Amino acid sequence: MYQIKEIFFSLQGEGAQAGRPSIFCRFTGCNLWSGREQDRAQASCDFCDTDFVGTDGQNGGKFSSADQLSRRLLTFWPVTSEPPYIVFTGGEPLLQLDTKLIAACKSAGMIVAVETNGTLVPPNGIDWLCLSPKGKSRPVIEQCDELKLVYPQADAMPDDFAHITAKFRFLSAKNDPSDPNLIQSTGQLHLKQAINYCLTNPQWRLTMQSHKLWGID
Numbered sequence: 352m353y354q355i356k357e358i359f360f361s362l363q364g365e366g367a368q369a370g371r372p373s374i375f376c377r378f379t380g381c382n383l384w385s386g387r388e389q390d391r392a393q394a395s396c397d398f399c400d401t402d403f404v405g406t407d408g409q410n411g412g413k414f415s416s417a418d419q420l421s422r423r424l425l426t427f428w429p430v431t432s433e434p435p436y437i438v439f440t441g442g443e444p445l446l447q448l449d450t451k452l453i454a455a456c457k458s459a460g461m462i463v464a465v466e467t468n469g470t471l472v473p474p475n476g477i478d479w480l481c482l483s484p485k486g487k488s489r490p491v492i493e494q495c496d497e498l499k500l501v502y503p504q505a506d507a508m509p510d511d512f513a514h515i516t517a518k519f520r521f522l523s524a525k526n527d528p529s530d531p532n533l534i535q536s537t538g539q540l541h542l543k544q545a546i547n548y549c550l551t552n553p554q555w556r557l558t559m560q561s562h563k564l565w566g567i568d
């Protein structure tokens with residue numbers, strides 16, 4: 352059984368694949384926060400702005416088998432001439448993503464990407480792995496395609512991940528969803544800090560949540 356918060360077709364907004372048409376499959380649940388506001392202050396990850404609770408999002412639901420879910424995902428891809436690009440995200444997708452689902456997607460011709468906090472061992476067969484460490488948690492993954500770090504985080508700064516091998520390293524300026532009045536001002540401050548960090552540490556590149564600028568999901 353796979354519990355899915357939402358499925359939608361859009362453009363990837365962040366990182367090395369920005370602008371790429373992608374089917375997003377958001378799994379329910381995360382191991383670093385319950386998703387309830389009353390638990391945020393005690394959570395390992397306390398700045399999440401994603402709703403990953405339940406199965407009530409657009410096209411969400413419970414899928415009894417890997418084949419059923421992969422068939423549903425395939426319906427979102429508009430053409431047969433290009434392989435579907437599927438991004439498994441969350442919540443934490445590695446709580447549910449398994450080799451059966453990856454195999455079902457691959458046999459349907461899909462390219463499989465995953466965005467994970469890195470605290471769980473990924474199954475084999477992933478084509479593009481985006482590792483995004485959060486808070487005090489430490490990744491068990493030491494190799495990925497892109498390392499994407501929300502910046503600044505008191506307990507997770509770039510030097511903490513120098514040992515990780517990645518084709519790309521990205522910083523993304525942090526917002527503070529717990530205080531809506533501060534989102535804009537702290538976001539701008541963090542953006543300046545992220546820009547300055549990249550300028551003095553050019554192995555890191557800046558990424559933005561471009562889909563928000565583009566006005567899409």
Ligand code: SF4
Nearest residue numbers: 381384396399442468
């Ligand atoms: S690890 Fe990701 S999904 Fe989980 S609480 Fe943090 S930002 Fe949200």
